[in-house]
Each structure stands twice: as C-alpha cells, then as structure tokens.
Amino acid sequence: DVQMTQSPSTLSASVGDRVTITCRASQSISSWLAWYQQKPGKAPKLLIYKASSLEGGVPSRFSGSGSGTEFTLTISSLQPDDFATYYCQQYNTYPYTFGQGTKLEIK
Amino acid sequence: EVQLVETGGGLIQPGGSLRLSCAASGLIVSNNYMSWVRQAPGKGLEWVSVIYSGGSTYYADSVKGRFTISRDNSKNTLFLQMNNLRAEDTAVYYCARGSGNYDRENFYYYYYMDVWGEGTTVTVSS
Numbered sequence: 001d002v003q004m005t006q007s008p009s010t011l012s013a014s015v016g017d018r019v020t021i022t023c024r025a026s027q028s029i030s031s032w033l034a035w036y037q038q039k040p041g042k043a044p045k046l047l048i049y050k051a052s053s054l055e056g057g058v059p060s061r062f063s064g065s066g067s068g069t070e071f072t073l074t075i076s077s078l079q080p081d082d083f084a085t086y087y088c089q090q091y092n093t094y095p096y097t098f099g100q101g102t103k104l105e106i107k
Numbered sequence: 108e109v110q111l112v113e114t115g116g117g118l119i120q121p122g123g124s125l126r127l128s129c130a131a132s133g134l135i136v137s138n139n140y141m142s143w144v145r146q147a148p149g150k151g152l153e154w155v156s157v158i159y160s161g162g163s164t165y166y167a168d169s170v171k172g173r174f175t176i177s178r179d180n181s182k183n184t185l186f187l188q189m190n191n192l193r194a195e196d197t198a199v200y201y202c203a204r205g206s207g208n209y210d211r212e213n214f215y216y217y218y219y220m221d222v223w224g225e226g227t228t229v230t231v232s233s
Contacts, residue, residue: 032208034219036152043201043223044144044152050208055221087152091219095167096142096154 006099023088109133116227129202140205145198
C-alpha cells in the first residue's frame with residue numbers, strides 16, 4: 001500500500017497568515033493527489049485534485065503543488081473559515097490511502 | 108444540484124450484518140464511479156470500496172470478503188452490504204462520487220472523489 005504522511009499534524013496560525021502543509025507518499029504517485037478540508041461533524045470537501053487543480057468554487061487562496069512523492073497545500077492568507085482539518089489522498093493505486101490529517105488551529 | 112444521502116446506519120452487535128444505502132439525485136449512479144469511505148471516531152479517513160460504471164469493484168483489505176458494494180439502477184442507489192461486523196468497523200460511512208482525470212500516456216482514468224454525502228453512523232458493539 002502507498003503510505004501518505006502529512007506534516008505537521010497540528011498547525012497553529014493566525015488570520016492572514018500564509019500556511020503550508022506537506023504530504024509525502026511512500027512511492028511515486030505521479031500527480032494523482034487530492035486535498036480535502038473537513039470540519040467537525042461534516043463530510044470532507046474537495047479542494048484540489050491532480051495535485052494542483054483547484055476545484056470549482058474553492059477560493060483562490062488555496063493552491064497545491066508537487067509531483068512524484070512530495071506535495072504541498074498552501075493557503076495564502078488564512079481566513080476564519082479555513083480553520084479545519086486537511087487531508088491528502090492518493091488515487092494512483094488501490095487501495096486509495098489518506099494522510100493522517102493536519103489540524104489547523106487558531107493561534 | 109448533485110446530492111448523495113446515506114442511510115442505514117445504526118447499532119449492531121459484533122458478527123451482525125447491516126446494509127447501507129446512498130440515494131443519489133442530480134446524477135445517475137450507474138453511469139458514475141462511486142465509492143465508500145469511512146471515518147472511525149476521532150480518526151482519519153479510510154477508503155473502503157469502489158464500483159466503476161462498468162461494474163468492476165475494489166475493496167480495502169480490511170473489509171474484503173465481508174463487505175459488498177452494489178447498486179440498484181432502478182432506485183438510483185448505491186449500497187454497501189456489511190457482514191460479520193467487528194468493533195473496528197465502527198465509523199461514519201460516507202458515499203462519494205468520483206470524477207476522472209484521463210492519463211493520455213497510460214490510456215487510463217484516475218478518479219478522485221468530488222461529491223460526498225453527509226454520512227451515516229455505524230456502531231458495532233455488544
């Protein structure tokens with residue numbers, strides 16, 4: 001199975017900050033990576049697919065980059081609505097696997 | 108508007124069976140790539156199973172041989188039949204629609220999950 005490792009597990013930041021979350025795959029997954037945002041008690045919401053393509057309706061302050069085994073999700077200027085948990089997920093190989101999540105907290 | 112609504116969750120004893128349903132509106136289940144993903148209490152997301160429009164299915168090793176994904180075209184509904192349930196199957200179960208990226212080099216579609224239901228809770232406990 002492809003292992004997905006996110007860092008950090010928890011991130012404290014303030015409104016207006018620029019933040020970056022890293023996701024590493026245990027083997028190359030090309031660009032077949034998605035990022036999701038999840039708020040407590042809610043379903044995950046797709047933000048980014050194919051490593052860097054922004055899903056429709058998602059604010060442009062979210063961006064993704066990377067290929068192969070190393071990927072990043074960047075939020076250019078944190079807004080109050082962005083405090084949530086973020087997951088990366090590879091869809092290159094079955095079984096699909098997720099990172100363990102990064103909880104973005106208000107500092 | 109595309110909408111997925113999961114039902115069928117509940118409290119079940121270990122070894123029991125449960126069938127989850129995912130009713131779709133705004134999309135035709137049989138024409139789409141459809142998945143189940145679960146989330147144990149306080150834990151991360153775990154992919155469970157997928158059914159392609161052509162009928163091919165795949166399962167996570169943790170559920171293989173116990174869970175079966177299927178669909179009813181007349182009801183436009185996706186199902187997850189769960190047998191021989193274990194305590195570790197306790198989770199919120201989400202259904203999700205997949206959208207495909209076409210890889211011209213490999214002549215293959217890679218699917219990510221773009222529309223999710225709100226989930227149904229399964230608790231396996233005596």
